[in-house]
Amino acid sequence: PTLETTFYGHTYDNPFMNASGVHCMDVTELDELASSAAGSFVTKSATADGRKGNPEPRYVNLDLGSINSMGLPNLGLDYYLNYAILRQKSQPDAPFVMSVASYQGFDEYVDNMRQIQDSAYTGLVELNLSCPNVPGKPQMAYDFEDTKRLLTEIFKFYTKPFGVKLPPYFDMQHFDKIANVLNQFDLKFVNCINSIGNGLYIDETTDTVVIKPKGGFGGIGGEYVKPTALANVRALKQRLNPTIEVIGTGGILTGRDAYEHLLCGASMVQVGTQLQKEGVHVFERLTAELLAVLEEKGYQSIAEFKGKLGTLD
């Protein structure tokens, strides 16, 4: 069998990517991803200006996952745009995704996208509407009207392919509402999910939180989040126009976990916490494990089972 995956018109060796924020801060980390077994990769979400981010400790690995309140540390949009343009020239056949966020809010999102529109970069962009860790700033994607207003504004001038990174939703009406908004726009993909925002982990030896920012509140990733991630991939895939692909992110520790995201309809699958814990060799293990699942089930390709989750009705 083969793990070959076609996503927005390009065929990758396999569906695996890093999740934005993990192992993608600078050229060194990005080049390591590019030369790893991962099918593709995405950059750290960029803000207009570089940011140091929140005080440390701000990321902690836990037995069942991770908690983080990084606060959007990044080297600034110019840095990632320069990297993207150079790489687009030197490796035109190895497309990747550039992640864009905003620290200031609505206007910075628009300005950042305008800068990319006016640049030589023509590849995919992931518009991060779901950073849960900017103190005092609500997540864009939990405000359906603002999300619609932002996408309307961007599509007035933006002609290049892009998608959005969403937070997890926990209510059927919210799945309906966000899908109704997104279906009004020519988006290339939706990435579900970002971390489950504002969780709290207590250290059992000190009865204290484990991260410094926000009194210990931080985004949860890893094993904790797989049921929520799978539900969001499935719910969005069921509701979105078929032209909008879904990237599955959240709780992928094994090839079986990746297989489940594909069953729910994901085209690509992203790994965050497990990549942070295991390093870039995680992709060799995950591709081997996913191949083994296909062999065990007698599938020759992902297309044979993608989106074919069984139900009991």
Ligand SMILES: O=C(O)c1[nH]c(=O)[nH]c(=O)c1Cl
């Ligand atoms: O604190 C962060 O930098 C961060 N952390 C996350 O868990 N998701 C995000 O989108 C971002 Cl931008």
